Amino acid sequence: MKFFIDTANLGDIAEAQALGVLDGVTTNPSLMAKEGITGAENILAHYQKICDLVDGDVSAEVISTDFEGMVEEGEKLAALHPQIVVKLPLIADGIKACKYFSDKGIRTNVTLVFSAGQALLAAKAGATYVSPFIGRLDDISTDGLNLIAEIRQIYDNYAFDTQILAASVRHTMHVIDCAKLGSDVMTGPLSSIKGLLKHPLTDSGLAKFLEDYKKGN
Numbered sequence: 001m002k003f004f005i006d007t008a009n010l011g012d013i014a015e016a017q018a019l020g021v022l023d024g025v026t027t028n029p030s031l032m033a034k035e036g037i038t039g040a041e042n043i044l045a046h047y048q049k050i051c052d053l054v055d056g057d058v059s060a061e062v063i064s065t066d067f068e069g070m071v072e073e074g075e076k077l078a079a080l081h082p083q084i085v086v087k088l089p090l091i092a093d094g095i096k097a098c099k100y101f102s103d104k105g106i107r108t109n110v111t112l113v114f115s116a117g118q119a120l121l122a123a124k125a126g127a128t129y130v131s132p133f134i135g136r137l138d139d140i141s142t143d144g145l146n147l148i149a150e151i152r153q154i155y156d157n158y159a160f161d162t163q164i165l166a167a168s169v170r171h172t173m174h175v176i177d178c179a180k181l182g183s184d185v186m187t188g189p190l191s192s193i194k195g196l197l198k199h200p201l202t203d204s205g206l207a208k209f210l211e212d213y214k215k216g217n
């Protein structure tokens, strides 16, 4: 499973990259705003900085909601760096733009996916990635992980190439459950990745090994 980090924070991205397990970055307009990155030029410059920090795919989201606007923005984003993946919302014009970009060989991430039917449409339009938001489904007392299982089954039935990018991952258990269900990618905060390191028996076992080493030396 690929690990993406879901942030526009350069410090968090650098820390995940240094761990050696990072495969990419996802951002969205809210994450950019959280870091105080505003204005088209500053946003493009920030994407460039992210691409310079990591080796993998960097999802950059369009703001337009009409086909022509999405195409214009997406082409600008894709031209910025070969690592950029154009992120499009799952609306009718987003699906049309996804088909347009996939026909041109430009990679896409179809976002704001909350149903298996939406994921089927994204795959039909040739999306590189589809992003089901599991945490936001959990927030409204729906089973977010069940959506990952449904999409996995549908994509496997028809051998779709579209990769399932479990998004809105909130914690470490989401990461593990997505891995069990066969999600191709997960994107979550740094804490969801670092949480995988933790086990009290690792800490106590290491402390004992070091203590015993000191006794013998």
Ligand code: E4P
Binding pocket: 006, 026, 027, 028, 111, 131, 133, 135, 136, 167, 168, 169, 187
């Ligand atoms: C996905 O690409 C989104 O950026 C993200 O995962 C949304 O997560 P949230 O629901 O925690 O805001």
